[in-house]
Amino acid sequence: MKKLKLLFRIGYAYHKAAFDPVIELLKDNDKYDVWFSLDMEKKRYFIFDFPYRSHIISEWEKQGYRFTNETSGFDIIITGDTLRNSKDYGKTMLCFLNHGTGIKTLLYRNLSKVPNDKYQIFVEGQHRVNSLQKSGRLRKNEVHLIGLPKLDFYFQGRFGGKQKILEKLGLDHQKKTVLFAPTYKPTCMYQIKNDIFEQTLDYNLIIKLHPYSWMGKYAPHKQHRIYERRVKKYSHAILLPFNEYNILPYYFVADTLISEASSTVFDFLAFNKFGIVFDLPCDKLNHSDGEPLLEIDNRTFLQGAFPHISSGKQINHAVEQALNPTENMKQKANEYRENLFYKLDGKASLRFVEKMEALYYEGGHQNKPEK
Numbered sequence: 001m002k003k004l005k006l007l008f009r010i011g012y013a014y015h016k017a018a019f020d021p022v023i024e025l026l027k028d029n030d031k032y033d034v035w036f037s038l039d040m041e042k043k044r045y046f047i048f049d050f051p052y053r054s055h056i057i058s059e060w061e062k063q064g065y066r067f068t069n070e071t072s073g074f075d076i077i078i079t080g081d082t083l084r085n086s087k088d089y090g091k092t093m094l095c096f097l098n099h100g101t102g103i104k105t106l107l108y109r110n111l112s113k114v115p116n117d118k119y120q121i122f123v124e125g126q127h128r129v130n131s132l133q134k135s136g137r138l139r140k141n142e143v144h145l146i147g148l149p150k151l152d153f154y155f156q157g158r159f160g161g162k163q164k165i166l167e168k169l170g171l172d173h174q175k176k177t178v179l180f181a182p183t184y185k186p187t188c189m190y191q192i193k194n195d196i197f198e199q200t201l202d203y204n205l206i207i208k209l210h211p212y213s214w215m216g217k218y219a220p221h222k223q224h225r226i227y228e229r230r231v232k233k234y235s236h237a238i239l240l241p242f243n244e245y246n247i248l249p250y251y252f253v254a255d256t257l258i259s260e261a262s263s264t265v266f267d268f269l270a271f272n273k274f275g276i277v278f279d280l281p282c283d284k285l286n287h288s289d290g291e292p293l294l295e296i297d298n299r300t301f302l303q304g305a306f307p308h309i310s311s312g313k314q315i316n317h318a319v320e321q322a323l324n325p326t327e328n329m330k331q332k333a334n335e336y337r338e339n340l341f342y343k344l345d346g347k348a349s350l351r352f353v354e355k356m357e358a359l360y361y362e363g364g365h366q367n368k369p370e371k
Contacts, residue, residue, distance in 0.1 A: 001030060001135065004075040005032075005035070005074045005075050006026065006033065007015060007035050007074040009077055009078065009079040010036060010037060011080060011247045013038060015081070016245060017099075017150060018080050018100070019041065019080065020077065020246070021152035025350065027065070028064075035068045036060075036068070037067060037068055038067060038069075044215065044216035044217040049344060054162060056243050071090075073090070074090075075092060076093045077094050078095045078097060080096075081099060082113065082117070084113075085113065086117045093356075093360055094119045097151070098123070099226070101128070101148065102263030102266040103265075103298060104263075104293060105292060105293060105295050106232065107132075108295070111137040112137045117143075118139045118141055118142075118357055120355075121142065121144065122149075122352055123143055123144070123145055123146070124147055124341075125339060127340050139149075147348030147351060148344075149349035151248070151348070152346045152348055156346040159248070159249050159252040161322070162252065165252070171238060175202070175204050175236075176319075176323060177204040177205075177253050178242035178254065178255070178256055179208060179258070179264075180208070180258045180259070180263055181205045181208045181209075181247065181250075181258070181259050181264040182209065182259055183261055183263075183264075184210040184212040184213045184223060184262060185212075185219060185293075186260065186285050186293055186294075187219075188259075188260040189223060190226075190352065191311075192258075193226050193227070195311075195313060196315065197233070197237055198264060199319075200236065200315065201223070202316075202359055203236065206237075206238055208244070208247055209227065211242065211245070214242040224242070244292040251271060255273065255274055255322075255323055256276060258280075259275065259276075259277070260278040260280050260298055261293070261294055265277055265301070265302065269302060269306075269337055274307070274321075274323075274325045274333065275302075275322060276307050276315070276318045277298060279309065279310045280298050282294055282299060289298075304328070304329065305329050307322055327334060
């Protein structure tokens with residue numbers, strides 16, 4: 001049987017975390033000729049964008065990853081974002097596996113920009129199925145409920161012991177750990193830049209900024225500089241470097257998480273842990289065309305399950321709440337989890353591959369961009 005030529009169109013290095021469990025199933029699979037592309041990584045200095053190549057890419061190449069700039073000739077494309085130039089990829093089956101789930105409207109907006117393309121969209125839960133169907137932007141795209149492959153390694157127990165990871169970071173394994181993982185926009189990082197340190201003195205604090213906070217293109221460089229300066233003053237805190245692309249090991253060691261509209265809040269619910277949501281003025285958060293930045297007002301997202309705060313001064317109390325959830329919080333979290341996630345069993349990547357193969361061999365699903 002002819003090998004299927006398959007391209008993981010990663011885009012940015014941090015998108016790869018969403019693909020890793022699928023990559024493991026396909027990279028050395030005799031049925032596939034697997035390639036990778038990484039074509040969007042840039043850093044901005046002043047007003048100029050410069051191509052950026054992380055040293056981690058060389059590490060991936062040593063592991064047998066083959067990178068290419070070619071776009072044509074692939075039977076299947078797996079992407080974490082919609083393609084602006086799908087016609088360059090020719091006749092192929094486009095598989096969309098979101099690089100970051102959550103409550104932002106970006107997925108729906110991006111689909112509206114490529115109305116002539118057809119994606120096989122693989123989603124994490126019934127909520128996403130319903131939202132896509134109601135969005136009016138699904139068009140000829142198809143939706144498949146398989147779970148969230150990104151989380152498979154967590155549920156498969158791939159990360160070893162917490163003590164080893166914390167000690168490697170120079171943190172105290174006997175303390176509870178707070179993970180601060182804000183998004184770059186809309187963000188709470190400016191409001192709590194001091195309180196996040198002062199209010200967590202009794203805990204370990206791991207800070208994982210969004211990659212855009214380091215790149216200067218979609219967010220200013222001051223976002224990472226704020227935390228680079230402050231973290232030096234606090235022995236209980238560590239700022240993960242830009243090249244730490246995968247947040248999954250830090251989900252594993254974290255006892256609670258603080259964020260606002262990041263997909264990290266969404267993901268954290270899956271682990272039967274309780275995060276903390278920093279409320280934003282969502283009625284004022286819009287794109288330039290007036291469309292809301294968020295699909296769900298983050299002031300109501302996971303309400304009743306995750307503690308909500310509106311000031312950095314509330315962090316310490318909220319951490320205590322998150323570490324000691326009430327029975328009502330647990331019940332509410334279970335209800336949200338059932339709606340937002342499908343089968344948190346570590347097998348979503350296997351379901352993805354099985355469905356992808358079935359769709360391909362059924363035929364008629366190849367993308368044919370209109371001229």
